[in-house]
Amino acid sequence: MKTILIVEDEMTISRVLKAYLDKNGFTTIQSYSGSEALQAFSAHNPDLILLDVMLPDGDGWSVLEALRKDSTTPVIMLTALGDVDYRLKGLTSGADDYITKPFIGEEVVARVQAVLRRSRTLLQTGDIKQYGSLKINLQSHTVHLSGEEVTFTPKDLSLFLFLANHPNQTFTREQLIENVWGMDYEGSDRAVDLAIKRIRKALGGWSSEQGEIRTLRGMGYQFSVYEA
Template structure:
């Protein structure tokens, strides 16, 4: 049984979400402030986190940053802030989805199901690829540069693996959404740009002389490998 961690200070909302998720067959853990949420995350190692932005003490942005330091666990942000800038901020910091309040329980359950069933076939290979100092283990799902581990969100990891298995080939945003986000994804293709941006930041220690993720204007993205 998969575990969902709800970090939401409004107990009524948290209880309603818990009822819907339990009815769907999930195990549910609840926390009501940011610090408590981080403790619950460490203790329970959930499969997905529903994270409110406006939390007492440590807000959702800081909780997300702490989670991303050590884990690629999927995170869906919950907030009453519907402005596009807030949504982009969440996605840019590593959130996997974003739901604006007010929402209905069925919508949240649908989003949770969609995130958890996003394609993972890219992660099921059993070999390692080496591009200079960049090492990608497609079996253990570990990425490292010069022996130092690189932490990526699940979809960023999927995107990197997809591109790395097909070096020097160009893919449009539509190609990448279909293969990484899945056919049921109904968000903006800007998610691809944000994911590539995060991957580039995470791979900043990888020498550009060895390779890079290139943007080909009007065409798409390419994992380019340079041979000496």
Template structure:
């Protein structure tokens, strides 16, 4: 499930967008000022950002620059400013689209769909990835650390393979259950926590300088990998 970050200080507008985007099967996270948005952007990797220009604290232009310095995440600007010059400014600074208020929520959803279609490349998954001393062979369903095969239950193995296929991406418990174990899974979502605990134990000798499975409190889990310096 793709995650949309709405950065909008008008709570009524944010609530309406959240309802329509969730109806379109998106996960939605909300921020109501620039500082809150920066905190979220430091702890998650949204699929797309809906960004209001006029915000308390850091404004939309500042946040757009902040995002562009760190990622190619698609950004759609939301603003009451309808002048052509303002639209060109946003597009020239790296925005992917620009919607002027007042708008129809269905139009925003359609624009989100269109921008994501344009920005999502065809998935080409390698057969194996190496993260320092950790090697993950997706084709053979084999994971080795320092050349020694890890012994994992099928469920834990499938979870680690999925996380390794998506390094540095944040997933909620619900997303992991849906993507890894399937919608017909009937157990508690706490099973994800227990599986992560067992996986971490198996990775105890993986150097912390190379990577880790990080808990984002209240948000989910992230398979973090670090580039060598």
């Protein structure tokens, strides 16, 4: 049974979210502030977090930033702000999805199930790939650079492992959305560009002589590796 941490200071909304998630077989934990959320996260290690942007002791972005320092737990942002800049900020900061208020309870459950499904079905092969100082374990879903583990958000890890499992093949944004985000994704395909940017930053110590994440203009992205 998956555990969902609900971080929402409006009691009515929190109760509605809890009711829908409980009805669909999830275990729920409720927090009403950023500080409570971080304490609950440490105590319960939830499988996913529903995180409101507006909180009484700060905002959801600072909570997300604190979580992403040492965790890849999926996070769905809840916001009453429909502006595209806030959506992009969430994706850039490492959120896995966003839901704009007012929302339908069934939609929240569907989004939660979709994010959990994508994080659970990254790749099923047991290969270990080594490209110079970069080591990719497709079974344990880990990436090491010069012996140090590289930390990605769940979505970025899914994207990177998909590309790494198909070296020197080019994929359009649409193909990457379908294979990594899923057919039910309704956001902008710019999420792919933002994820690629974060992946490149995380792999900053990987020599371009060994390989690179290439952008092929008008075609898409490719995990390019070069023979020694």
